[in-house]
Amino acid sequence: MKAAREVSCASALNRCGIPGMDWCVNPYVGCTHACVYCYASFMKRFTGHDEPWGTFVEAKANLPAVLARQAARASGTVMLASVTDAWQPAESVHGLTRAALKAIAGTGLAPRVLTKSDLVVRDLDLLRSFGGLLGDSTASVGFTVTTLDDRLARVLEPGAAPPSRRLAALSRLAAAGIRTWVFVAPILPGLTDDPDAIAAIASAARSRGAAEVEFDPMNFYPGAVAAVRRVAEAAGPGPAAAFRAAALVPSEWRERIRALASEAIGDGGA
Numbered sequence: 001m002k003a004a005r006e007v008s009c010a011s012a013l014n015r016c017g018i019p020g021m022d023w024c025v026n027p028y029v030g031c032t033h034a035c036v037y038c039y040a041s042f043m044k045r046f047t048g049h050d051e052p053w054g055t056f057v058e059a060k061a062n063l064p065a066v067l068a069r070q071a072a073r074a075s076g077t078v079m080l081a082s083v084t085d086a087w088q089p090a091e092s093v094h095g096l097t098r099a100a101l102k103a104i105a106g107t108g109l110a111p112r113v114l115t116k117s118d119l120v121v122r123d124l125d126l127l128r129s130f131g132g133l134l135g136d137s138t139a140s141v142g143f144t145v146t147t148l149d150d151r152l153a154r155v156l157e158p159g160a161a162p163p164s165r166r167l168a169a170l171s172r173l174a175a176a177g178i179r180t181w182v183f184v185a186p187i188l189p190g191l192t193d194d195p196d197a198i199a200a201i202a203s204a205a206r207s208r209g210a211a212e213v214e215f216d217p218m219n220f221y222p223g224a225v226a227a228v229r230r231v232a233e234a235a236g237p238g239p240a241a242a243f244r245a246a247a248l249v250p251s252e253w254r255e256r257i258r259a260l261a262s263e264a265i266g267d268g269g270a
Contacts, residue, residue, distance in 0.1 A: 006059050064099035146187075189242050
């Protein structure tokens with residue numbers, strides 16, 4: 001992985017509208033995981049880039065220093081990250097996320113991680129340093145797992161670590177006392193919406209120590225619809241037909257999948 005272009009940020013710790021999160025930190029602009037369904041692609045219009053979303057990344061070089069100043073006056077939960085993956089390949093070069101964890105250690109902030117990268121295991125020492133009153137970690141790490149099929153994941157999330165590596169990382173973190181969870185999202189019509197496949201992800205997550213499994217059916221954002229439709233059509237007539245049917249009445253499909261997923265996940269679900 002070559003170094004990303006470095007930029008500066010005016011603020012590192014920003015208010016977050018995601019339920020349960022007070023703040024968010026996004027060490028990078030853009031993300032090279034290049035997930036075909038990425039909801040954050042709307043951010044491209046704020047970047048000045050002409051390249052397709054998923055093909056560029058910028059590193060906020062001054063983020064650790066800015067964050068250290070802001071974190072000294074803040075408390076609550078902080079999400080790493082909301083519109084990028086804080087442990088994407090560029091992190092192995094720039095280390096901004098690790099520096100961000102160091103900046104909030106010892107403050108009133110508790111990190112909440114959601115990633116598709118097993119690089120997060122590198123920072124186990126820092127994650128464990130966020131200790132609670134009983135000595136347990138107040139940090140939590142979630143892994144997005146869309147499918148257990150590494151080959152399908154290479155199509156859907158070509159720049160991300162394979163699901164098998166994410167689950168191995170989850171197991172290591174859970175064994176070390178970090179609260180871990182799995183986000184089965186987005187569930188994609190015709191591709192990953194089989195109840196048995198969803199149940200298999202939940203089972204694999206629990207067997208590796210995940211405390212919780214949550215799920216979310218695909219939202220039919222215009223940009224995501226075109227990209228996912230192409231993948232479904234390439235997968236064959238069955239997936240293509242299933243996607244078209246879901247796209248006709250997306251609200252009905254989402255409700256049906258929520259019911260199926262709740263049944264498949266059972267007591268371990270959201």
